[in-house]
Structures are given as structure tokens and as C-alpha cells.
Amino acid sequence: MRELSIKRGQTGKFRSRLRRKIARSSDSSNSTTGRVPKVLTASRLVQQGLRTVLLVGMLVLIDIYAPRFFRYQNLVNILLQVSLLGLMTIGMTVVMIAGGIDLSLPANMAIGAVLGAMYMKSGGNWIVSCFIMVAVGVLVGLVNGIAVSRLKMIPFVVTLAMMTILSGSAVWLTNSLSISQIPNSFLSLFDASPIFGIPMTIWLGAAVTGAATVLMRSTVFGRWVYAVGLNARAARVAGVPVERVVLMSYVISGLMAGLTSILLTARLGSASANMGNDGVVLDIVSACVVGGVSIYGGSGRVLGAVFGAVLITVLSNAMNLIGVSYYLSLIIKGAVIIAFIAIEGRKGRADE
Amino acid sequence: MNSSRTVLRMEGISKAFAGVAVLRDASLEAWGGEALALMGANGAGKSTLMNILGGNVASDHGRISIDGSNVAIRSAREAALKGIAFVHQELAMLPTLTVADNIFIDNLPVSGPFISTADMRRRSQALLGRLGSTVSPESRIEELSIGDRQLVEIARALRHQPRIIIFDEPTSSLTEPERRRLFKVIRGLKAEGVLIIYITHFLDEIFSICERVTVMRNGETVWSSPMATVDAAKVVHLMLGVSAGEGRIREPTASPGGSLLQVRGLRRSGVLKDITFEIRAGEIVGLWGLLGSGRTELMRALVGLDPIDDGTIWWKGKSGLSNIAPRQLHREVGFVTEDRRGEGVHLALSIRENLALPNLKSLLSNFLLIDAGRERELAHAMIGRLNIKASGQDQAVGTLSGGNQQKIVFGRWLAANPRLFLLDEPTRGLDVSAKSEIMRLMVDLANQGCGVLLVSSELEELMRVCDRYLVMNRGSLISELPGSATAHELMAAIAESGNGNGSW
Numbered sequence: 001m002r003e004l005s006i007k008r009g010q011t012g013k014f015r016s017r018l019r020r021k022i023a024r025s026s027d028s029s030n031s032t033t034g035r036v037p038k039v040l041t042a043s044r045l046v047q048q049g050l051r052t053v054l055l056v057g058m059l060v061l062i063d064i065y066a067p068r069f070f071r072y073q074n075l076v077n078i079l080l081q082v083s084l085l086g087l088m089t090i091g092m093t094v095v096m097i098a099g100g101i102d103l104s105l106p107a108n109m110a111i112g113a114v115l116g117a118m119y120m121k122s123g124g125n126w127i128v129s130c131f132i133m134v135a136v137g138v139l140v141g142l143v144n145g146i147a148v149s150r151l152k153m154i155p156f157v158v159t160l161a162m163m164t165i166l167s168g169s170a171v172w173l174t175n176s177l178s179i180s181q182i183p184n185s186f187l188s189l190f191d192a193s194p195i196f197g198i199p200m201t202i203w204l205g206a207a208v209t210g211a212a213t214v215l216m217r218s219t220v221f222g223r224w225v226y227a228v229g230l231n232a233r234a235a236r237v238a239g240v241p242v243e244r245v246v247l248m249s250y251v252i253s254g255l256m257a258g259l260t261s262i263l264l265t266a267r268l269g270s271a272s273a274n275m276g277n278d279g280v281v282l283d284i285v286s287a288c289v290v291g292g293v294s295i296y297g298g299s300g301r302v303l304g305a306v307f308g309a310v311l312i313t314v315l316s317n318a319m320n321l322i323g324v325s326y327y328l329s330l331i332i333k334g335a336v337i338i339a340f341i342a343i344e345g346r347k348g349r350a351d352e
Numbered sequence: 353m354n355s356s357r358t359v360l361r362m363e364g365i366s367k368a369f370a371g372v373a374v375l376r377d378a379s380l381e382a383w384g385g386e387a388l389a390l391m392g393a394n395g396a397g398k399s400t401l402m403n404i405l406g407g408n409v410a411s412d413h414g415r416i417s418i419d420g421s422n423v424a425i426r427s428a429r430e431a432a433l434k435g436i437a438f439v440h441q442e443l444a445m446l447p448t449l450t451v452a453d454n455i456f457i458d459n460l461p462v463s464g465p466f467i468s469t470a471d472m473r474r475r476s477q478a479l480l481g482r483l484g485s486t487v488s489p490e491s492r493i494e495e496l497s498i499g500d501r502q503l504v505e506i507a508r509a510l511r512h513q514p515r516i517i518i519f520d521e522p523t524s525s526l527t528e529p530e531r532r533r534l535f536k537v538i539r540g541l542k543a544e545g546v547l548i549i550y551i552t553h554f555l556d557e558i559f560s561i562c563e564r565v566t567v568m569r570n571g572e573t574v575w576s577s578p579m580a581t582v583d584a585a586k587v588v589h590l591m592l593g594v595s596a597g598e599g600r601i602r603e604p605t606a607s608p609g610g611s612l613l614q615v616r617g618l619r620r621s622g623v624l625k626d627i628t629f630e631i632r633a634g635e636i637v638g639l640w641g642l643l644g645s646g647r648t649e650l651m652r653a654l655v656g657l658d659p660i661d662d663g664t665i666w667w668k669g670k671s672g673l674s675n676i677a678p679r680q681l682h683r684e685v686g687f688v689t690e691d692r693r694g695e696g697v698h699l700a701l702s703i704r705e706n707l708a709l710p711n712l713k714s715l716l717s718n719f720l721l722i723d724a725g726r727e728r729e730l731a732h733a734m735i736g737r738l739n740i741k742a743s744g745q746d747q748a749v750g751t752l753s754g755g756n757q758q759k760i761v762f763g764r765w766l767a768a769n770p771r772l773f774l775l776d777e778p779t780r781g782l783d784v785s786a787k788s789e790i791m792r793l794m795v796d797l798a799n800q801g802c803g804v805l806l807v808s809s810e811l812e813e814l815m816r817v818c819d820r821y822l823v824m825n826r827g828s829l830i831s832e833l834p835g836s837a838t839a840h841e842l843m844a845a846i847a848e849s850g851n852g853n854g855s856w
Contacts (some may be wrong), residue, residue, distance in 0.1 A: 218721040220712040227709055230698050236657065237695045238710045238764060239682060298700065 047292055047343055054290075054336070055311055058318055066321035076199070078317055083205025084264055086309040088280070089287040090212045091256030093305040096288055097216070098249040099229040099297030100148060100155035103281055104140065104162035105257050110276030111166045112136035112261035117179040117271035126186035133265075134258035140166065141254020145247035163281075170273035178272035182265065190266035201263045208259070213302045225249060229297030279330065286333055287312045289340045358384030358419060358515045358547045365414030367400055374400050375411070376571045382564065384515060387538060387548035389558035389579065392568035393591050394643055394809050398551050401568070402518050405549075406438040407431035418515075437509035441521040445493050445501060452476040452489035455508045479507040483537050499530030506537065516547045523554060524644050527622065535561050553644045554826070555584045555847055569593050584847035585840075592811050592843060602636075602795045604819040604835025609633030611668060612772050612803040613681075615654070618663030623649045625828045627663065631772065636794060636804040638814040640833075641824030642846060647807045648690055650824070651776045655682040668771075686765030690777040690807075692754070696761040699750030703742055704731040706749050706760050711767045734763040738793070755786025762793060772803045779813060791817055811839055821845075 062069045069075075088105050095102045116133035120126055140162065147158045190200050216222035224245045227235040236242045265271045291308025293300030312333065319329040360382045367375040375397045382388040392398045403409040405416065407425040416423055418434065425431050431438070445454050452472045453460075461471045476489035485503045493501060502522060509517055519538070523531045538548055538561055550562055558565060558579065565582060567575040567590040575582075575590045582590075611630050618627040624646055631637050639647050652658040654665065656678030667676040667684060676684075689695040697706050708715060708727045715730065717723035731745040738759040742752060749760055758778060765773070775794065779787040795817055798804055808814050814821070821833040823845045831845050 214721065218724075220716070220720075220722065223705070223709065223712055223722065227698060227701070230700050231694070234695045234698050235709075237687060237689055238698075240709070 047340065050339070050343070051290065051292075051307070051311065055314070058311075058314060062314075062318045062321070066318060069318060069321055074317070074321075076202075078313055079202045079205075080199060080267060081313045081317070082306075082310050083201050084260055084267070085283055085287060085313055086205050086306045087208055087256050087260045087263070088284050089291070089305045089309045090208060090302055091253035092284050092288050093291075093293050093300060093302055094212070094216070094225060094252045095155075095249045096293050096295065097229045097297060097300050098225045098246055099232065100246065100249065101159060101285075101295075102141075102144060102250060102253045103156070103159040104144060104166060105159075105253055105284060106276030106280035107163040107166035107170070108137055108140045108254060108257035108276070109260045109264065109280075110271075110273055111140075111170045111173075112258050113265045113271035113275055114170045114174055114179065114273060116261060117182060117265055118173070120183055120186065121179055121181050126183050129186070130262050133261040134255065137254040137256070137258025137261065138251055139254070140257070141251040142247070144254070145250030148250065149243040149246040167273060167276060170276070174271075174273050176273060178268075178270040178274075180270040182269055182271075187266050187269055190263055201267065204259070204263065208256075209302060209306050216302050221245070221248065226298055229294075229299075231298075282330070282333060282337075283309075283312050283316070286337045289337050295341065358545065359417075360516055360547055361415075361417045362401070362405065363415045363417075365401060365404060365416075366412045367404065367409065368412060374571050375404075378414075378568065378571065378573045380566045380573055380576065382516075382547050382549060384545045384547040385542050386563040387542060387550050387561055389562035389565040390549055390551045390568065391558065391565060391587055391591055396568040396591070397571040398568055399520070400571075402438070402520065402549065402551065405431070405516075406436060406518060408438075432512050432514075435513065435515035437512060437514035437517045439502070439505050439509055439517060439519045439522060441524060445505065447494035448492060450490055450492055451480070451487055451496075451504050454493055454504055455479065455489075455511060475511075476507065479510050480504070482510060482540075483507060484533070484540070497527075497530070498525050499527065499533065502526070502530075502534065503537065514546065516549065517541065518549045518551070520551045521553065521644075522550075523552060523557060531557075553642045555587060555642075558587075559584070567591055585844045588843040588847045589840070592839075599816070601791055601816050602798070605635055605798075608635035608819065609801060611673065613668070614666040614673060616664050616666070618650070618653060618660055618665070620649070620653055620658065620660050620827075623658075623827055624653060624660070625826075627829055629822055629829060629832075631803040631805055633771065633803055634798055634801050635819040636798050636806055636817050638818035638821045639805060639807045639824060640811070640814060640821045640842060640846070643809065645824040645846075646827040647824055648776055649827070651687075651689075651774050651805070651807065654678060654774060655685065655687050657682075684770060684772065686762070686768075686770040686773040688758075688761050688765075688773070688775045688778045690780060692757055692761060692780070693750075697749045697757055697764075700748060702746045703735065703740070703749055703752075703760060704728060704745040707731050707734050707745075707763050707767070710764050714768070730767055734766065737766070738763050739789070753786075755782045755789065758782060758786070758790060762790070770802070772805070773797060774805050776807045777809065778806070779808065779810075787813070811842060815839065815842075 088109065091105055092102055112133040115136055116129040119132055120129045144159055144162055147153045148155050194200070195203060216225065224235070224240045227238065227240050228242050228245045232242050261271075264275055268275070287308035288300070288305050289295065289308070290311055291300070291305035293305050293308075315333065315336070316329060319332065324332070361379075363379045365375050365378045366373070378397060378401055380388065380390070380401070390398050390402070400409060404411045405425065407428040407430050410426065416425060423434055425434065425436070428438075446457065449457070452469075455476050456472050461468050461475070463471075473489045480487055480489070480503065483503050483506055485500065485507070487496060487500050487504065493504065496504070506517075522534060526534065538550070542548060550558065552558060562579050565575070565577060565579050565587065566573055567587060569591060609632055612633050614630040616628050618624055627650060639650065641647050649658060653660045660678065665676050665678060665681055666673040667681060693699060698709070701709075704727060707730055708722070711730065712722060715722050715726045717726070728745065734740070735742065735745060740752075740756050740759045740763070742756065749757055752760070773794075778794070779790050782790065791813065794804055794806065806814065806818065819835040821835070821837060821842060822829050823831045823833065823842075825846060833841060833845060
């Protein structure tokens with residue numbers, strides 16, 4: 001017994017620090033009684049196979065029809081897009097693993113960008129503007145989180161309403177025009193000046209991916225997120241502060257939206273309400289689902305989701321280069337999501 | 353009415369699920385105008401027997417006759433046609449529809465292509481009137497109290513002019529006035545000649561409204577007689593039996609340590625009434641009562657899983673007893689819930705992840721990260737200590753046997769060395785050897801100075817380990833018995849409180 005006792009004193013200070021860092025929480029207590037992953041391996045294999053086939057097939061098609069794809073400039077371009085989509089995908093991944101969904105993420109990103117850009121345009125300091133964008137994102141995440149964890153609202157509905165409010169506000173603030181005249185110091189830092197030939201945005205995307213991977217894999221909070229997403233009731237009995245974990249997942253999602261505001265504003269050199277249009281939500285959810293994040297909560301990986309973002313970006317980019325119309329590309333992306341959810345759904349049922 | 357009195361006979365009913373016999377040659381007999389109390393502990397076979405009568409389950413053997421002629425009941429619909437109605441414990445209603453809609457949902461009256469609302473309303477009103485209910489047929493179910501909903505459910509049953517009505521634990525979520533009203537309704541039905549079969553865990557109720565009693569135990573009907581020939585203690589005795597059981601694992605300790613936990617005046621409206629008790633170090637306290645007495649609710653309230661309205665909890669910390677909030681107490685104790693698969697473990701996670709979950713903060717390396725090495729060590733040590741049978745620590749817990757899953761539940765808490773364990777039915781659904789292992793583990797913990805509060809439906813199990821018993825009934829602690837109490841004394845203790853007239 002003694003050998004197992006854990007050195008409490010030693011870790012006490014970390015614990016209290018962590019406790020402060022991680023906020024309070026809910027029981028979505030009607031969640032299922034956990035799933036047994038016997039069949040999971042088989043369908044995971046199918047998903048992985050499908051992903052690989054999709055990617056290889058696309059690359060072959062691209063090679064035949066759009067060899068321009070492989071030019072250095074286009075590859076950097078793709079990595080830039082992957083970084084932007086990837087950041088938002090990571091935010092969504094955390095929320096989805098905790099058993100929720102955040103549809104307001106792109107709208108959150110757009111409103112932050114618009115507010116930050118307006119501040120800069122009015123002569124404000126670009127550093128302060130960055131803080132504004134991140135703060136807006138986190139604040140919106142906090143509101144979503146409180147609504148879901150404390151007020152027990154349904155994530156889908158809350159974030160859908162939040163999306164409408166935020167995009168409405170963004171259009172209203174900008175009169176549907178884009179805000180340009182962004183200071184050069186801001187633009188050059190995030191977009192223009194490459195480090196080792198690679199733009200800052202890509203570095204940041206990679207860094208956040210790494211940090212999020214560690215967060216979800218090796219921190220107490222990460223474990224808690226999985227436990228809550230799998231079975232909130234059991235998590236609560238095990239002493240997991242379920243409400244705080246749920247709240248925090250939305251805050252992280254908001255933080256990712258805020259970071260993306262900065263990078264996307266820098267990349268476009270302007271901000272507009274249209275930055276967070278419906279197509280972006282579709283891309284984020286597609287990336288998560290294709291990347292193996294379960295819509296039922298409790299499973300998925302950050303790296304998988306980022307890989308999903310790569311796949312979706314390459315798909316969009318390739319369709320663009322080949323000359324597929326925007327509308328057809330939406331149809332194809334939608335079909336890809338449905339295909340993956342179909343596999344996921346079969347898995348969900350098989351586990352019951 | 354007595355000339356054409358309904359007579360129900362069920363004879364030699366047997367049923368096995370997946371090779372496990374749940375009913376063995378069960379029989380019962382009941383007459384119209386009377387209520388038959390069907391009693392039995394959890395798993396005695398009451399529900400299965402009634403589901404056979406209600407057409408939800410087919411029997412393997414046996415014969416059912418109504419008024420002397422054999423009947424075959426192959427579906428719930430056939431049961432309804434033969435005049436058998438079932439008022440379930442879990443009310444299956446459509447909350448957003450109206451009372452009238454719910455009463456007629458399976459056979460809506462139509463005129464042409466349209467539902468004849470007026471007709472439905474009028475007939476609903478008549479049915480509800482028969483029950484003395486003033487609920488409007490227009491109101492939506494979700495606006496009604498549980499008691500009113502139940503009357504609607506009974507009205508639905510009355511629609512088919514039933515001769516036999518089965519009530520399955522109808523009072524478990526009713527308030528006292530609602531309960532009295534239900535009894536009035538049942539007496540009214542009896543006066544109309546309806547045959548009532550009444551299932552409950554509350555002993556006092558059967559003495560006030562039933563004429564006859566049939567007791568089941570382990571799938572057999574062990575007793576049938578007029579109510580007047582038995583008393584409450586006798587019924588408890590019949591329900592629980594007096595199997596010799598195995599000997600004590602540990603004799604009651606005469607000298608427990610100091611007070612670990614004191615609960616004073618704990619109250620939760622409608623659930624727990626003024627609960628006061630203490631648990632001392634090194635003792636195993638049995639929380640003894642029938643299902644629905646508030647045992648589980650007390651456990652959950654103590655650790656903050658359910659809210660409390662009043663009362664304080666005192667916990668022995670470094671500097672003596674001090675007041676503690678339930679949520680904080682949760683961090684100090686090992687808590688085993690009765691719902692192992694739903695709440696005790698994460699079925700999809702591995703053994704290692706399950707064991708680590710409540711202990712993550714103590715497995716941190718520097719940089720606030722979980723130390724994978726220590727996590728593996730913890731799992732390895734627990735698997736060894738509890739003798740968990742698994743292919744390895746990465747095996748998903750959902751694929752383990754029940755006994756091994758329960759060991760994981762214990763293992764989750766053992767690592768933190770809690771001084772108090774709250775155990776709610778820790779051996780439920782386990783085989784004999786797994787049960788013994790869990791019981792021994794409990795005694796080991798007590799020997800090491802831990803306090804244990806143990807809930808179990810099986811008396812002989814409690815009697816193998818308990819140093820003291822707290823007896824619960826209807827949300828109150830009604831008495832306390834020493835570890836030396838006999839089975840007879842323990843059963844008498846639940847029975848004697850049977851006046852049940854307290855109000856919340």
C-alpha cells in the first residue's frame with residue numbers, strides 16, 4: 001500500500017497552479033454509458049485506409065491535371081492555408097472530444113479580426129490590436145462555455161445562435177466592406193518575413209499543433225477532456241470537474257479563433273465579415289471528421305485533425321487548380337464528410 | 353359482483369434467460385375485488401412474472417388461467433384484450449402532448465381522416481373522473497406532477513375496461529398526499545371488482561391496501577396467504593430468507609478508532625430526512641434498508657453528486673474534525689457507485705487510463721505533464737495488488753469480467769490511500785468468488801484503519817463484515833444495531849418502522 005502512496009507534498013504546488021488554470025464545470029449527465037472499443041479498431045482501419053486512398057488519389061489526379069500544384073509557391077501557399085484552417089480545427093477538436101461542438105468558431109474569428117482591424121485603422125497600436133483579437137475570441141468562448149456547462153444549453157444551438165450574432169455584428173460594423181489600411185509592421189511580422197524561408201504563420205501553426213498535442217496527450221486537462229467526452233457521469237464520479245472541463249474546451253476554441261484572426265488578417269491584409277463564412281465551418285468540421293475526431297466525443301487526436309485539415313486544404317486547392325467550380329467543390333466536400341460520418345456512425349452503433 | 357368474480361391463476365411458471373433460471377415453478381392466485389401484494393427482494397423474479405402476465409415476456413413453461421379457462425398471452429396487445437393492464441414504474445408518456453392524446457395515443461378516435469378531439473376529450477374526462485382526478489384533458493403531460501401523471505397512466509389502463517391491473521412500484525416517486533390519493537383510487541377500483549396486483553418495496557403500504565400477499569425469492573413463490581395471517585417482520589423474513597450464508601470474515605470490532613466522519617442533520621427534500629450518524633476509523637458500517645429506502649441517495653448526497661438542502665458534514669482532518677462541503681469530501685473518500693458500467697469506470701478507456709483518472713494530479717512530472725512511467729507503475733502495482741485478470745494494462749476495461757471491472761473501480765481510489773470508503777452495492781452482479789475477494793479487500797482496508805460505509809441488498813453479505821448497522825427507511829435513519837445483531841433482528845428493524853406516516 002505504502003509503495004503506491006503518491007508523493008502529495010511534492011506535486012502540491014503544481015496541483016494548485018493547475019487548479020487555478022483550469023476552470024469549473026457540468027454533467028451532460030444523459031450521455032451514454034461509455035463505449036466498448038472492440039470494433040473500433042476495424043472501423044478505424046477503414047477510416048485510415050479511406051484517408052490514405054483519398055490523399056493518394058488526389059495527388060495522382062493533381063499530378064495529371066494540375067502539375068502547378070507542386071510548385072514551391074503553391075506548396076507554401078497550401079501550408080499557409082493549412083496553418084490557418086489547422087488552428088481552428090484544433091480548437092474544434094478539443095470541443096468535440098469533450099463531447100460538444102463550436103459552430104461559432106469562424107464567426108468568432110471574423111468579429112475579432114474586424115474589431116482588431118478597426119482599431120488599427122483608427123491609428124491604434126498593432127500589438128494592442130493583437131490582444132484585442134485574442135481577447136474577443138476568448139471572451140466569446142467563455143460565453144459559449146458558460147452557456148453549455150453552467151446553463152446546460154445544447155452546444156449545437158448555443159453556438160449556432162452565437163454564430164448568427166457574431167456574423168451579424170461583423171456585417172453591421174463593417175457595412176459589408178473589408179477593412180484595409182493595416183499597418184505594415186503588423187503585416188510584415190506575420191506574413192511577409194519568413195524564417196528559414198518559411199512564413200511566421202506556418203511556424204505558429206506548427207507550434208500550436210505541438211502544444212495542443214502535448215495538452216491533449218500528457219496533461220491532466222487533456223485526460224479529463226477525453227474522460228468527459230466518453231462518459232460525463234463516470235468522469236464526475238471519478239472526481240473530474242466536468243463543468244470546468246467543458247467550459248475550458250470552449251475557451252480554448254475561442255483562443256484558437258483569436259489567434260486565427262491575427263494570422264488571417266495579416267495574410268489578407270484586410271479584415272471583413274466574410275472571413276468567417278459558412279464554407280469555413282464546413283471545412284473545420286470536415287477536417288475534424290476526416291481526421292478521425294469522433295462526433296460522439298471522447299476520441300480523436302490533434303495530429304489526426306491537423307492531417308484532416310491538410311486533406312481538406314489540398315482537396316480545395318486541387319479542385320481550384322483543376323478548375324472545378326466553387327459550388328461543385330462544396331458538393332464534393334459535403335459528400336466526403338458524409339462518407340466519414342457514415343463509417344463513424346456504424347462504429348457508434350456497433351459499440352452500443 | 354361476487355357471483356362473477358374474476359379469478360387469476362398462474363401455475364408452474366418457469367423462465368430462463370440465456371440459460372439462467374429467473375423463474376422456477378412460480379405460481380400465484382388472485383381474486384377480483386382484492387389486491388394481491390407481490391413481494392420479493394431485488395431479482396426475486398417479480399418483474400419477470402408480471403411481464404409474462406402482461407405479455408411482454410413469454411414463459412418457458414406454465415399455465416395462466418383467467419376465470420378457469422386457460423389463456424395464452426403472446427403480446428402486450430393480447431394482454432390488453434384479455435383485460436390485463438400494466439401501470440409501469442417508469443411512466444412512459446409523451447410529455448409534450450396533452451393528457452387526452454396520451455390516453456388515446458395507441459388508438460386515436462377518428463372521424464374521417466381527422467382525430468375527433470372533442471370525443472377524445474370527453475372520454476378522457478370521464479376516465480379521469482372515475483379516478484377522482486380533476487386534471488384537464490387539455491393540459492400537457494409535462495405540466496403535471498408525477499402523481500397526476502400516474503393517474504393519467506391509470507386512466508389509460510382503464511380505457512380497455514381491465515379486469516386485472518398490475519401496479520409496479522407505483523409510489524416510489526410520489527409525495528405523501530399523492531400516495532394517499534392513489535390508495536383511494538386503488539380502493540375504488542377494488543370496489544368495482546378489479547383485481548389488483550401490487551408490487552412495492554414499502555411494507556407498510558401492503559398492510560393498508562392489500563388483502564393477500566405472495567412472496568417471491570430466487571425465482572420461486574415461497575409464500576401465499578391472506579394478509580391478516582402475516583406481519584411485516586414475517587414478510588421481510590420470507591423475502592430475504594435465512595440462508596446460512598458463509599461465516600464472518602471478521603468479527604465485529606469492539607474498539608474502533610476515533611471519529612472519521614460525522615454527518616449532522618443532513619436533509620434533501622423528498623429524499624433524505626434529518627440524517628445524523630458517524631463513522632469511526634477501522635469500522636465497517638452497514639447501511640441497511642430495502643431498495644428505495646434512501647441508501648444510495650444518502651451516499652450520493654455525501655459526496656456532492658446530488659444536492660443537499662440542509663445539514664453539515666464533519667471530516668477529520670489534520671487538526672481534528674472540521675466542517676467540509678460534499679464536493680470536498682468527494683476528494684477525500686473512495687466512492688464505489690452502484691452503477692459500475694455507467695458510472696464506475698470508463699468502459700472504452702484502458703485499464704491504465706482508468707486507474708490513473710482520479711489520480712492524475714499525483715502522477716505529474718515536472719512541466720505539469722503526466723509521467724507515463726509512473727502511470728504504468730501505478731497500473732502495474734494495482735493489477736498485482738488486486739489480482740486483476742487482464743491481458744495487459746492497455747486492455748479496454750469494457751472487455752473485462754464484472755469482478756475485474758469492480759477491482760478497477762476500487763483500484764482507482766486505493767492509490768490515493770483514502771481513509772474512508774463509501775461502497776454502494778460493491779458486489780452486485782459478481783460471482784461468488786469475486787464477491788468474496790471484494791469482501792476481503794474491504795476487511796483489509798478496515799484492518800488498516802480505514803472507515804467503510806457499505807450498502808448491500810444482500811443481508812448475509814453485510815453480516816459477514818459489518819461492525820455496526822444503520823437502518824434506513826423512507827429516507828430516515830430509524831435505528832442502529834450492533835454488529836452482533838442476528839438476521840432476525842435486522843429484518844425486524846426494517847419491518848417495525850412500517851407506519852410510514854411521516855411526511856417530508
